[in-house]
Amino acid sequence: MARLKIAKxxxxxxxxxxxxxxxxxxxxxxxxxxxxxxxxxxTDAPGIGLAATxxxxxxxxxxxxxxxxxxxxxxxxxxxxxxxxxxxQVETWEGCLSVDGLRGKVTRPSMVRxxxxxxxxxxxxxxxxxxxxxxxxxxMDHLIGKVFxxxxxxxxxxxxxxEFDRYWQKEPANVI
Ligand code: ZN
Numbered sequence: 731m732a733r734l735k736i737a738k739x740x741x742x743x744x745x746x747x748x749x750x751x752x753x754x755x756x757x758x759x760x761x762x763x764x765x766x767x768x769x770x771x772x773t774d775a776p777g778i779g780l781a782a783t784x785x786x787x788x789x790x791x792x793x794x795x796x797x798x799x800x801x802x803x804x805x806x807x808x809x810x811x812x813x814x815x816x817x818x819q820v821e822t823w824e825g826c827l828s829v830d831g832l833r834g835k836v837t838r839p840s841m842v843r844x845x846x847x848x849x850x851x852x853x854x855x856x857x858x859x860x861x862x863x864x865x866x867x868x869x870m871d872h873l874i875g876k877v878f879x880x881x882x883x884x885x886x887x888x889x890x891x892x893e894f895d896r897y898w899q900k901e902p903a904n905v906i
Contacts, residue, residue, distance in 0.1 A: 734876045747788070778795060779866075779906040796861060816841025
């Protein structure tokens, strides 16, 4: 396994639209290695989600995992589509492995139903709520060239990590 270089804000790759993965490519050793490398890179960072565009590969692949209370199991989503958004909104502090040292509040639907392929190319459909739903939406934004800053409707909450730790650390923040 290998740790991959993470693209930082300003790198044009983060603004690209990711291409769908050819399902025939998924079982191959090279692609499976790429998934393992993404998971290792995310865990090592550490973060709870990573999109392929963040590691310089403009393909529709996201990996996610978050242990502990409110967490969710390791999930790999290929060619994902959100087929349903729940009616309620949730406001969450977000950070991003491609946006060093900043946190900001983002409001998103609190529930999504997503459909795609799993890491072996099998069909996958799941309902996600809470942090998992936020993470899926954050990562899928990366696949269309968006970062969480683009989703902030009130930039007054944009906060340096040092100030976040000083003033806001009692609220959970998630590096996605
Ligand atoms: Zn991100």
